[in-house]
Amino acid sequence: MVTSITSFGRSGLYDWMVQRVTAVVLLAYTIFMIGYLLFNSDMDYMQWKSLFECTSMRIFTLLALLSMAAHAWIGLWSVTTDYIKPTGLRFVVQSGCGLLTFIYVVWGIQILWSV
Amino acid sequence: MNKKRPVNLDLRTIKQPLPAITSILHRATGVVLFFGTLFMTYALSLSLESEAGFNETITMFEEGFIARLITWGLVSALLYHLLAGVRHLIMDAGHLEELESGTMAAKATLAVAAVAILLAGVWIW
Numbered sequence: 001m002v003t004s005i006t007s008f009g010r011s012g013l014y015d016w017m018v019q020r021v022t023a024v025v026l027l028a029y030t031i032f033m034i035g036y037l038l039f040n041s042d043m044d045y046m047q048w049k050s051l052f053e054c055t056s057m058r059i060f061t062l063l064a065l066l067s068m069a070a071h072a073w074i075g076l077w078s079v080t081t082d083y084i085k086p087t088g089l090r091f092v093v094q095s096g097c098g099l100l101t102f103i104y105v106v107w108g109i110q111i112l113w114s115v
Numbered sequence: 116m117n118k119k120r121p122v123n124l125d126l127r128t129i130k131q132p133l134p135a136i137t138s139i140l141h142r143a144t145g146v147v148l149f150f151g152t153l154f155m156t157y158a159l160s161l162s163l164e165s166e167a168g169f170n171e172t173i174t175m176f177e178e179g180f181i182a183r184l185i186t187w188g189l190v191s192a193l194l195y196h197l198l199a200g201v202r203h204l205i206m207d208a209g210h211l212e213e214l215e216s217g218t219m220a221a222k223a224t225l226a227v228a229a230v231a232i233l234l235a236g237v238w239i240w
Contacts, residue, residue: 020204020207023200023203023204024204026197027197027200027201030193030197038238044169045165045166045169045170048162048163048169049163049169052163068152072145072148072149072152075142075145075146075149076145076146076149078142079142079145079146097149100149100150100153104152104153104156107156107160108156111156111159111160111163114163115163
């Protein structure tokens with residue numbers, strides 16, 4: 001038997017659990033953001049800036065960002081292993097997805113801590 | 116097992132049951148969201164950069180037709196992906212897994228998503 005070496009947690013069960021836990025984090029963040037934008041439709045720069053200067057918001061956003069990275073990797077891994085059969089091409093596409101995920105994480109941290 | 120059995124994997128000739136359609140849409144919207152994050156992160160970065168950047172972002176969303184279309188597309192994908200995900204969580208708990216209830220849940224997911232997407236369109240425009 002060949003075991004998978006590209007999955008997130010090297011175990012389907014672990015990936016399954018990570019996918020669910022991160023999904024709940026992302027659900028909470030989405031509801032918060034949509035609610036915030038709905039109830040503050042006439043917001044100015046100072047209000048927007050002070051929201052992201054708040055430590056709790058930075059923690060929540062970083063949590064959502066890291067959850068997105070893990071969640072997207074597991075999802076894209078499932079999709080690419082299902083539809084891209086040639087190993088070389090799949091490796092290239094998965095590497096590209098991994099690189100973009102890494103860029104999102106670093107870029108996101110940079111945005112959050114330069115506010 | 117006899118490997119010579121006839122297999123039909125031609126998607127154009129297979130009638131997809133409703134839960135299969137909700138499932139493929141869940142995957143498609145997931146992929147769209149992953150790449151759409153590029154646009155949204157750019158918008159977040161611009162809006163938090165400076166007062167001028169913030170105003171530029173607001174102008175982009177209020178006046179740019181393409182930016183609004185992308186936003187509506189991404190918000191729609193997000194809402195659908197979110198609702199289909201909630202359906203998955205309910206199924207993980209052991210509900211809505213029968214043929215009848217599964218089809219009902221798929222219908223409900225599509226219907227609620229359609230309403231949510233319309234409302235999002237009204238909100239964005």
